[in-house]
Amino acid sequence: MGTSLRDVAVLAGVSVKTVSNVVNGYAHVAPATRAKVEEALARLDYRPNLSARNLRQGRTGVIALALPELDAPYFAELSRFVIDAAAERRWLVIIEQTDGDLERERQILDGVRDHRVDGLIFSPIAIGADELAARTDDTALVLLGERIHDGPADHVAIDNVRAARDVTEHLIGLGRTRVAALGAQDSSISGTAPLRLAGYRQAMAAHGMPETVATVERYHRADGFAAMTALLERERPDAVFCFNDLLALGAMRAILSSGLRVPGDIALAGLDDIEDGRYSTPTLTTVAPDKNELARIAVDLLKRRIDGRAGYAPQEVRAGYRLMVRESTAAPSPS
Amino acid sequence: MGTSLRDVAVLAGVSVKTVSNVVNGYAHVAPATRAKVEEALARLDYRPNLSARNLRQGRTGVIALALPELDAPYFAELSRFVIDAAAERRWLVIIEQTDGDLERERQILDGVRDHRVDGLIFSPIAIGADELAARTDDTALVLLGERIHDGPADHVAIDNVRAARDVTEHLIGLGRTRVAALGAQDSSISGTAPLRLAGYRQAMAAHGMPETVATVERYHRADGFAAMTALLERERPDAVFCFNDLLALGAMRAILSSGLRVPGDIALAGLDDIEDGRYSTPTLTTVAPDKNELARIAVDLLKRRIDGRAGYAPQEVRAGYRLMVRESTAAPSPS
DNA sequence: AACCCTGTGTACAACGTTGGAACAACGTTG
DNA sequence: CAACGTTGTTCCAACGTTGTACACAGGGTT
Numbered sequence: 001m002g003t004s005l006r007d008v009a010v011l012a013g014v015s016v017k018t019v020s021n022v023v024n025g026y027a028h029v030a031p032a033t034r035a036k037v038e039e040a041l042a043r044l045d046y047r048p049n050l051s052a053r054n055l056r057q058g059r060t061g062v063i064a065l066a067l068p069e070l071d072a073p074y075f076a077e078l079s080r081f082v083i084d085a086a087a088e089r090r091w092l093v094i095i096e097q098t099d100g101d102l103e104r105e106r107q108i109l110d111g112v113r114d115h116r117v118d119g120l121i122f123s124p125i126a127i128g129a130d131e132l133a134a135r136t137d138d139t140a141l142v143l144l145g146e147r148i149h150d151g152p153a154d155h156v157a158i159d160n161v162r163a164a165r166d167v168t169e170h171l172i173g174l175g176r177t178r179v180a181a182l183g184a185q186d187s188s189i190s191g192t193a194p195l196r197l198a199g200y201r202q203a204m205a206a207h208g209m210p211e212t213v214a215t216v217e218r219y220h221r222a223d224g225f226a227a228m229t230a231l232l233e234r235e236r237p238d239a240v241f242c243f244n245d246l247l248a249l250g251a252m253r254a255i256l257s258s259g260l261r262v263p264g265d266i267a268l269a270g271l272d273d274i275e276d277g278r279y280s281t282p283t284l285t286t287v288a289p290d291k292n293e294l295a296r297i298a299v300d301l302l303k304r305r306i307d308g309r310a311g312y313a314p315q316e317v318r319a320g321y322r323l324m325v326r327e328s329t330a331a332p333s334p335s
Numbered sequence: 336m337g338t339s340l341r342d343v344a345v346l347a348g349v350s351v352k353t354v355s356n357v358v359n360g361y362a363h364v365a366p367a368t369r370a371k372v373e374e375a376l377a378r379l380d381y382r383p384n385l386s387a388r389n390l391r392q393g394r395t396g397v398i399a400l401a402l403p404e405l406d407a408p409y410f411a412e413l414s415r416f417v418i419d420a421a422a423e424r425r426w427l428v429i430i431e432q433t434d435g436d437l438e439r440e441r442q443i444l445d446g447v448r449d450h451r452v453d454g455l456i457f458s459p460i461a462i463g464a465d466e467l468a469a470r471t472d473d474t475a476l477v478l479l480g481e482r483i484h485d486g487p488a489d490h491v492a493i494d495n496v497r498a499a500r501d502v503t504e505h506l507i508g509l510g511r512t513r514v515a516a517l518g519a520q521d522s523s524i525s526g527t528a529p530l531r532l533a534g535y536r537q538a539m540a541a542h543g544m545p546e547t548v549a550t551v552e553r554y555h556r557a558d559g560f561a562a563m564t565a566l567l568e569r570e571r572p573d574a575v576f577c578f579n580d581l582l583a584l585g586a587m588r589a590i591l592s593s594g595l596r597v598p599g600d601i602a603l604a605g606l607d608d609i610e611d612g613r614y615s616t617p618t619l620t621t622v623a624p625d626k627n628e629l630a631r632i633a634v635d636l637l638k639r640r641i642d643g644r645a646g647y648a649p650q651e652v653r654a655g656y657r658l659m660v661r662e663s664t665a666a667p668s669p670s
Numbered sequence: 671a672a673c674c675c676t677g678t679g680t681a682c683a684a685c686g687t688t689g690g691a692a693c694a695a696c697g698t699t700g
Numbered sequence: 701c702a703a704c705g706t707t708g709t710t711c712c713a714a715c716g717t718t719g720t721a722c723a724c725a726g727g728g729t730t
Contacts, residue, residue, distance in 0.1 A: 002451070004686055015710050020688060028707055045471065050450050051389040052686035055715050060386065061450065062397075062429070069415065071610070076411035080404065083432060092450055094397070094427045097418060115385050115396065115427055136380070221614045253614045275406070276611045279556045279588045339716055350680050355718060363677055387716035390685050 003044040012040035023048065060118050063302060066096040066108045067123040067144075072219070072246065073274035075123070078144075081295030082121060089303060091118070100218070102126040109135050119302040125191045140305035142298050146192055154301040154314050158289045158321040160192050164199025166323050167241050167269050167287055172207050174267055174329060176239035179204065180212035182227050182251060183219065183243025196243045196271065212237055216247065224250025232258055238266055239329075245270035245277045245286055252280060252328070268328040282327030294319045338379040347375035358383065395453050398637060401431040401443045402458040402479075407554070407581065408609035410458070413479075416630030417456060424638060426453070435553070437461040446472050454637040460526045475640035477633050481527055489636040489649050493624045493656040495527050499534025501658050502576050502604050502622055507542055509602055509664060511574035514539065515547035517562050517586060518554065518578025531578045531606065547572055551582065559585025567593055573601055574664075580605035580612045580621055587615060587663070603663040617662030629654045 005023070009016045014037060021029050022037040023046075029037075040046075054060045065082050067075045083093045094117065098104040105127040108120070119140035124132070132143075133152040143155040171179045181200040185193040197213065204211050214231050216223040224247030231237060232254065242248035248270030255266050262268050262282055269285040270277060277284030297317050340358070344351045349372060356364055357372040358381075364372075375381075389395045400417050402410045418428045429452065433439040440462040443455070454475035459467070467478075468487040478490040506514050516535040520528040532548065539546050549566050551558040559582030566572060567589065577583035583605030590601050597603050597617050604620040605612060612619030632652050 005688095006686075016686090017688075017711080018709060020686095021709085024688080028709090030708060033708080047446055047451065049390070049686050051386045051395060052715090053688080054386040055384070055390050055685090055717090056687045056689085058715080070405075070418065071408070071412045071415045073406070073408060073411070076408070077406045079430070080406045080432060083405070083430060092429045092431075094429050095414070095418060096427075097415060221610060225614070249611075249614050253616060256616045275556060276584075279560070279584050281588060281591045281616060340718095341716075351716090352681080352718075353679060355716095356679090359718080363679090365678060368678080384716050387685090388718080390687090390715090391717045391719085393685075 002049070003046050004049065005046075008037065008040045008044055008046050011044060012037045054116065058116075060116055061090065062092045062094055062115075062117050063119040063121065063299075064094045064096055064108075064115075064117045065121045066098060066105075068100045068125055069097055070095060073276060074244065074246075074272040077274065078291050078295060081292045082298065085292075085295045085299040089299065091299075098125070100125040106131065110137055119306050121298050121302060126187070140302055142301045142305070144294065144298055151314060154305060154317075156294055156297045156301065156317045156319055157192075158287075158294070158319050160195035161199040161202070163271065163287045163289075163321050163323075164196040164241070164243075165203045166199075167271065167285075168200045168203035170285070170323060170325065170329065171239040171241060171267055171269060172203060172209065174239065174263075174331065176267055177209065178212065178235065178237045179209060179239040179241065180214060180231060180235065180237035181241050181243070182214040182216070182224065182231065183247050184213050184215045185217070186215055187217075193243060200241055219244050219246055221246050221250035221253070223247060225254045227251070228254035229258070232260070240266060240268050242268070242270045245272040245274045245284060248284055248286070248328075249276055249280060252282075252284070262328050263330055273324055277326070280328075282330070285326045285329040286324050288322045288324050290320045290322075337384070338381050339384065340381075343372065343375045343379055343381050346379060347372045394641075395451055396425065397427045397429055397450075397452050398454040398456065399429045399431055399443075399450075399452045400456045401433060401440075403435045403460055404432055405430060408611060409579065409581075409607040412609065413626050413630060416627045417633065420627075420630045420634040424634060426634075433460070435460040441466065444470050444472065446474070454641050456633050456637060461522075475637055477636045477640070479629070479633055486649060489640060489652075491629055491632045491636065491652045491654055492527075493622075493629070493654050495530035496534040496537070498606065498622045498624075498656050498658075499531040499576070499578075500538045501534075502606065502620075503535045503538035505620070505658060505660065505664065506574040506576060506602055506604060507538065507544065509574065509598075509666065511602055512544065513547065513570065513572045514544060514574040514576065515549060515566060515570065515572035516576050516578070517549040517551070517559065517566065518582050519548050519550045520552070521550060522552075528578060535576055554579050554581055556581050556585035556588070558582060560589045562586070563589035564593070567595070575601060575603050577603065577605045580607040580609045580619060583619055583621070583663075584611055584615060587617075587619070597663050598665055608659055612661070615663075617665070620661045620664040621659050623657045623659050625655045625657075 005016045005019045008019045019037050022034055063086060070076055086093050096108055105124055121142050121144055123144040124146060129151055141153040143153050145157050184197050212235050214227045216227050224242060228251035242251055248268055252262055252268055255262055260266060271287040273286045273288030277286050297319060301315055340351045340354045343354045354372050357369055398421060405411055421428045431443055440459055456477050456479055458479040459481060464486055476488040478488050480492050519532050547570050549562045551562050559577060563586035577586055583603055587597055587603055590597055595601060606622040608621045608623030612621050632654060636650060
């Protein structure tokens with residue numbers, strides 16, 4: 001093991017507790033003593049043993065971030081912000097992946113593989129509100145990106161319904177008449193899919209337009225590709241709102257491969273504002289959630305939960321978003 | 336705090352150590368006793384306190400993965416595999432980002448923010464071999480994706496030189512005559528850039544072809560876009576090997592925006608095989624490192640370092656890769 | 671009958687840390 | 701100058717776990 005307080009204490013000629021006091025910035029330490037101790041600390045390159053500290057005071061300084069998959073760009077970008085926001089609180093972040101698997105989501109909720117973490121930021125897909133409410137583990141919890149209505153935990157997300165409605169309105173505003181939605185899910189009850197679908201429906205209803213909804217299993221490019229390919233055979237939409245950018249990029253590939261043009265033949269919009277969509281050809285119209293704000297709020301909520309043992313009511317916080325209009329929904333040019 | 340061994344022991348009417356023995360699968364426990372204890376364990380929903388266990392054993396069960404940025408797809412994809420591979424060892428993974436900043440790389444090397452972790456998988460960019468060799472921290476270390484020749488630590492990577500040469504040979508094999516390299520770096524001494532540049536040079540020299548090298552600051556799409564835009568004005572290459580896929584996708588966007596065609600006018604290849612390149616239009620020819628193998632080897636090496644206190648010589652391991660030929664270097668079709 | 675195994679269980683100490691009580695040294699005050 | 705509060709430091713215990721040492725029973729061997 002490395003150097004302990006004891007080693008430092010011996011070198012500095014003081015007691016272990018005095019060294020501890022210096023390390024923890026306790027006020028009443030004589031300047032001379034403090035200097036001695038600090039020199040010894042530096043000489044021995046002391047690092048606190050967090051296992052011991054944690055054992056003593058029940059804190060680890062580590063939080064967990066559980067999400068479906070790290071290699072989905074949206075979650076990767078979000079993770080970066082969460083790690084940065086946590087760093088400001090001097091927290092470290094352990095990342096766990098659920099792959100959207102119900103069993104693994106249950107395990108996460110039940111405790112991060114038996115490790116004690118101070119808190120958990122969780123982006124669930126498969127698990128339902130009832131199970132969330134019934135959890136026994138009492139680790140501080142913040143839910144991310146999903147609305148468990150009147151749920152048992154704090155929650156941050158953008159207003160998915162409104163965002164979806166905005167995008168759909170934008171597509172309708174282009175003069176398109178056959179606007180399809182791509183990304184509904186049969187299974188996922190608690191994900192964002194139902195919310196985005198609701199937003200799409202609101203907009204379509206408001207304009208008295210017929211709905212076309214394509215369903216997918218997951219939210220990957222491959223699913224977007226497959227669903228769009230099918231859609232091109234069944235119906236021939238002239239605009240498609242994909243429930244996330246990965247689906248949209250897969251759909252874009254399908255449309256272009258089939259010889260049709262974007263936005264000439266089909267206007268296309270996504271949601272998430274992942275970087276790929278800013279460099280695709282054409283660039284992708286999308287909704288940009290303020291990921292930094294999402295991460296920051298999540299960490300702040302978690303901080304409050306961890307500090308305030310008091311069980312106040314669960315908070316529901318909305319983060320901002322912006323509609324980013326790009327080439328994939330530009331007015332058809334004569335070229 | 337949760338239930339401890341003590342609570343279980345009281346309920347089962349045995350000593351704390353006996354419960355510990357049951358939990359740890361110690362052989363010599365009478366079946367009757369074991370049954371009693373196991374029932375008590377279940378009744379109280381016992382979870383071992385890992386802080387205490389770690390304090391006792393001097394292990395944390397947590398490793399750190401330090402990389403430039405999580406939101407670069409290559410690193411996100413790699414992280415997924417590292418987390419999965421670590422999970423098989425029952426390790427958790429803390430992720431730290433350096434942004435390629437020298438100072439932050441130094442800090443990481445010096446200890447993961449004062450936390451004790453069992454090991455560190457580190458993908459450095461800025462830091463040099465000398466500093467790596469001089470580090471004082473004795474946490475197990477495995478370097479990822481970079482060759483510090485005769486370095487002080489275990490190391491996994493693909494053969495960057497050969498991979499770069501393969502790609503360049505492929506471009507030359509298409510009959511292209513003005514093959515440019517995009518992605519050299521002035522600063523980074525220890526990154527993979529010099530290796531990839533060397534591979535390009537070898538291939539070009541072997542065919543007696545003139546070199547064109549474009550330099551970038553970083554490895555993002557924006558850098559690829561800017562460098563390619565500049566390249567289109569200066570020279571007019573008919574093939575470009577970008578040192579990673581992000582650069583290639585940025586370059587692709589620049590080429591297409593300027594009205595030229597890929598691969599018709601310019602053939603384009605990258606390296607990394609990120610998912611975006613499989614859905615771009617055209618799809619991107621690239622080198623696919625076996626990321627799963629990379630991650631697995633890194634974790635295995637770390638495991639050996641952590642277990643074997645013995646300081647054997649640093650290992651250098653190569654992971655495999657494949658050239659993925661896609662549309663961006665297809666033979667020009669008449670269309 | 672004395673012996674030594676083997677199997678099963680317990681008691682104790684220790685990992686490194688910190689909260690709190692105890693205490694020593696000091697200057698201030700009546 | 702004695703009583704007192706303040707400041708600085710030490711001592712002790714405890715967080716939950718596990719390695720070591722040991723106690724004790726029962727059974728087989730001399």
